[in-house]
Amino acid sequence: xxxxxxxxxxxxxxxxxxxxxxxxxxxxxxxxxxxxxxxxxxxxxxxxxxxxxxxxxxxxxxxxxxxxxxxxxxxxxxxxxxxxxxxxxxxxxxxxxxxxxxxxxxxxxxxxxxxxxxxxxxxxxxxxxxxxxxxxxxxxxxxxxxxxxxxxxxxxxxxxxxxxxxxxxxxxxxxxxxxxxxxxxxxxxxxxxxxxxxxxxxxxxxxxxxxxxxxxxxxxxxxxxxxxxxxxxxxxxxxxxxxxxxxxxxxxxxxxxxxxxxxxxxxxxxxxxxxxxxxxxxxxxxxxxxxxxxxxxxxxxxxxxxxxxxxxxxxxxxxxxxxxxxxxxxxxxxxxxxxxxxxxxxxxxxxxxxxxxxxxxxxxxxxxxxxxxxxxxxxxxxxxxxxxxxxxxxxxxxxxxxxxxxxxxxxxxxxxxxxxxxxxxxxxxxxxxxxxxxxxxxxxxxxxxxxxxxxxxxxxxxxxxxxxxxxxxxxxxxxxxxxxxxxxxxxxxxxxxxxxxxxxxxxxxxxxxxxxxxxxxxxxxxxxxxxxxxxxxxxxxxxxxxxxxxxxxxxxxxxxxxxxxxxxxxxxxxxxxxxxxxxxxxxxxxxxxxxxxxxxxxxxxxxxxxxxxxxxxxxxxxxx
Numbered sequence: 200x201x202x203x204x205x206x207x208x209x210x211x212x213x214x215x216x217x218x219x220x221x222x223x224x225x226x227x228x229x230x231x232x233x234x235x236x237x238x239x240x241x242x243x244x245x246x247x248x249x250x251x252x253x254x255x256x257x258x259x260x261x262x263x264x265x266x267x268x269x270x271x272x273x274x275x276x277x278x279x280x281x282x283x284x285x286x287x288x289x290x291x292x293x294x295x296x297x298x299x300x301x302x303x304x305x306x307x308x309x310x311x312x313x314x315x316x317x318x319x320x321x322x323x324x325x326x327x328x329x330x331x332x333x334x335x336x337x338x339x340x341x342x343x344x345x346x347x348x349x350x351x352x353x354x355x356x357x358x359x360x361x362x363x364x365x366x367x368x369x370x371x372x373x374x375x376x377x378x379x380x381x382x383x384x385x386x387x388x389x390x391x392x393x394x395x396x397x398x399x400x401x402x403x404x405x406x407x408x409x410x411x412x413x414x415x416x417x418x419x420x421x422x423x424x425x426x427x428x429x430x431x432x433x434x435x436x437x438x439x440x441x442x443x444x445x446x447x448x449x450x451x452x453x454x455x456x457x458x459x460x461x462x463x464x465x466x467x468x469x470x471x472x473x474x475x476x477x478x479x480x481x482x483x484x485x486x487x488x489x490x491x492x493x494x495x496x497x498x499x500x501x502x503x504x505x506x507x508x509x510x511x512x513x514x515x516x517x518x519x520x521x522x523x524x525x526x527x528x529x530x531x532x533x534x535x536x537x538x539x540x541x542x543x544x545x546x547x548x549x550x551x552x553x554x555x556x557x558x559x560x561x562x563x564x565x566x567x568x569x570x571x572x573x574x575x576x577x578x579x580x581x582x583x584x585x586x587x588x589x590x591x592x593x594x595x596x597x598x599x600x601x602x603x604x605x606x607x608x609x610x611x612x613x614x615x616x617x618x619x620x621x622x623x624x625x626x627x628x629x630x631x632x633x634x635x636x637x638x639x640x641x642x643x644x645x646x647x648x649x650x651x652x653x654x655x656x657x658x659x660x661x662x663x664x665x666x667x668x669x670x671x672x673x674x675x676x677x678x679x680x681x682x683x684x685x686x687x688x689x690x691x692x693x694x695x696x697x698x699x700x701x702x703x704x705x706x707x708x709x710x711x712x713x714x715x716x717x718x719x720x721x722x723x724x725x726x727x728x729x730x731x732x733x734x735x736x737x738x739x740x741x742x743x744x745x746x747x748x749x750x751x752x753x754x755x756x757x758x759x760x761x762x763x764x765x766x767x768x769x770x771x772x773x774x775x776x777x778x779x780x781x782x783x784x785x786x787x788x789x790x791x792x793x794x795x796x797x798x799x800x801x802x803x804x805x806x807x808x809x810x811x812x813x814x815x816x817x818x819x820x821x822x823x
Contacts, residue, residue: 205303318589329743398733417458438533542568635693
């Protein structure tokens with residue numbers, strides 16, 4: 200085994216695991232071979248992009264073969280820092296960098312360790328921790344049957360809930376999300392008992408404001424519920440009933456762009472307003488960026504139907520974040536937070552204003568950002584982002600966890616899974632970890648059941664995707680794997696988010712096939728699985744706020760624990776094609792099994808492609 204000079208995940212080397220608050224004292228300790236004759240060791244830190252700062256370590260102790268050097272140090276401001284170590288030896292200056300195995304090694308160059316430093320007053324809302332989120336694509340969840348008023352006449356309405364989704368391009372070769380199944384807010388309201396029984400405590404709704412597509416990411420009026428979904432009073436009523444069921448509602452905030460067919464732009468002249476497309480004297484003109492008025496303007500990813508907004512415009516910011524702005528208006532109506540669409544395309548200053556508005560209106564409201572990569576070190580808009588420093592987002596959509604879980608389900612490489620999880624846990628503030636949005640599938644990804652069954656839609660056209668489905672053998676395999684994935688999803692740090700229909704489970708490739716109507720008449724094969732996992736979450740404080748402890752990761756099997764002062768949950772997931780007996784380490788032998796798991800002679804039988812959950816309460820080895 201190679202000599203390890205420094206391991207940031209070992210409390211002997213670093214007294215605080217992971218990120219830290221500004222001003223928090225941390226012991227950094229380096230282990231050196233005594234025969235190297237080291238005379239000095241330095242901690243070399245720098246704020247992201249800044250100059251290096253050398254801090255000399257003190258000699259601490261020796262066993263005659265190795266010696267410890269250490270120093271107590273604190274990062275005095277929030278932000279992203281990087282560090283490595285240097286030392287003086289008889290042959291000159293040596294350096295210690297991070298190697299590919301996550302350990303410190305002697306090298307002239309390499310990766311530096313990351314230290315995320317957040318504001319000491321950074322808090323995330325407690326009411327969401329330990330809960331279960333459920334994502335709804337409103338047009339496709341449930342239709343109440345109630346008639347609607349003021350629905351635009353140009354909408355294409357399906358005659359039957361069982362119709363297939365429209366997927367063919369129009370005569371102009373373009374695909375438009377312009378078919379509707381009429382799912383509505385009253386339909387969601389009618390299913391609150393169903394959702395509560397499954398253990399759901401929070402709903403995340405894809406956009407519900409007036410817009411002229413079924414996905415509604417092309418907002419037409421931020422202050423009005425889309426008429427096919429209902430009315431503003433219908434939303435207030437839904438929130439009140441949801442609250443009675445113990446369910447909060449998170450809305451989709453699409454603020455980086457609007458629709459071209461909107462009050463604000465009005466390219467299609469649908470509205471009586473004078474939009475930015477209609478006149479340069481429009482009050483909305485400064486909201487957009489025209490290269491040449493009115494036929495050439497900045498649009499989201501080049502889609503001219505989605506003109507980008509100018510989030511630095513004072514009037515636009517006031518409209519979204521002001522006292523009577525969009526954010527505070529819908530929080531007053533009953534919402535409990537927002538998920539920010541494409542957060543990496545919103546300026547930091549704008550996100551800060553959204554957070555200020557949100558917390559001023561409801562201190563316990565939740566602000567989640569759509570970020571696909573590691574949000575702690577994300578680089579976008581020409582700068583390093585400050586999402587998690589304490590004055591922007593509470594949390595993010597946790598796509599790195601999703602990637603880790605899916606890869607493990609498909610390739611059984613436990614070591615890779617463990618490293619991906621530990622990287623996020625180490626880089627994110629603990630407050631953020633508690634409220635991470637942990638999805639296995641969303642409206643932007645293939646259905647998790649199809650993915651785990653082996654369907655790969657990459658580089659496949661919509662015609663191929665329209666007929667792609669699992670055979671019986673694939674479905675059986677996918678069901679086993681999805682049950683395993685659900686255990687991981689419900690027990691890793693954060694809040695599990697079930698995409699509507701995963702409990703059936705629905706199949707589907709990319710948009711629009713991942714957005715099919717919910718099949719209410721089908722047996723819901725995973726409903727009881729999610730219900731049981733939600734119950735376990737409610738009963739174990741460690742799954743709400745507990746630290747993550749990696750126990751083992753090898754030979755197709757991972758084991759980890761979530762621990763807090765009086766409660767601990769242990770998970771063992773075996774992705775081998777054969778059963779195993781997992782021997783519990785001595786310090787874990789006081790656990791008891793949950794959901795039928797049995798411990799015999801200090802070992803647990805774990806079937807092929809399955810997972811078990813163990814628990815220990817009161818910190819004394821006795822289950823209470």
